[in-house]
Amino acid sequence: MMDRPIYESPWLNWFFRIAGAIPVDSDRRDPGGVRRALDEVSRALCHDEVVMIFPEGRLTPDGEVHAFRRGLELVLARNPVPVVPAALGGLWGSWTSNCGGKALTKWPRRVRARVILAFGEPVNAREATRGLLETRVRALKQRADEELARRRGGLI
Template identity: 70%
Template sequence: MVAWAVLVGLALALAWRVARHPRPVVRCLVYLTVRLVYRLRLRGAEYIPAHGAALVVCNHVSFMDALVIGGASRRPLRFLMDKPIYDSPWLNWLFRLVGAIPVESERHDPGNVRRALQEVSRALREGEVVMLFPEGRLTPDGEIHAFRRGLELILARDPVPVIPAGLSGLWGSWTSHAHGPAMSGRPRRFRARVALHFGEQHPSGRSTRAVLERRVRALKAEADCWAEPAAVEALERP
């Protein structure tokens, strides 16, 4: 009876905590889940500032990327995501809880991109950390593709520090496009080696698309050495 009372008390305390401060609690739960599902190597998380606005940019490999990066960050992150996924009847409550920012193509919803950028600007001006994938889509081949101009539009409006990141190990997973459209088949592996490397902050004045793309490529190459050693060795053979 005492044990049940303790469990109920803990459940009520957790519910109260989530109601008052949902994002930090959700971040901790996501981090624990990511650690359970993947063998995660994390480097450079200290580069995310403890206070103040910042932008995190990373390559985009799978639909799990935002959860891996958000869970690894020492601060809750706002992040841009495709509106069709945001509107998922099963997960929309979670995306709203963590403050995700949905974005849709102009062809499907004229004015949506402008509204999404306004929300990013509002979050940055309130001192939050926002994460985005400058490629604008999941990689179709595992490689990093050209960064889009939306990154520079954001920084022109709100010149905040930028933290680049490189993610490796999720290409080939069920949530990537490696074996056809993401999440169209069955999960193929569990406890995969995943590496996430954050880099030093870039002042906004030096944060052009080209500079940040090169830095993300370099960080991903570093992460590849741990997450995908066999692939790296094959590339290095004469």
């Protein structure tokens, strides 16, 4: 599940379609858009597919984890499935981040970047509150950033 403007990026839309990304737009921009996206998520989960959600609902403006929005709760209300918290480390500063200008609008400074995708323990849907998951993702992001710094031999 991802923000429609990012999904429609002329550089990466082909990849998002192949990956099966589900674009979502706010109801202000597209009345009924959230409902349609939730219907697609429900279909995927009913077919035992993994659905990855970016619960902040936007790219970070500063590389930090920000408050989670209600999308995850809407998904779990329809489909009470276990949630596996995850965090990405190492993307801040890449051309896909908002560092130094709007994401996807600047030339890449590097071809490859060290990135860590850290996973936490699954959380039962009944216990998966927005606050609990946000806390766990923040901890995973901190550990990912520390591991990247360790691998680089210094501080972030």
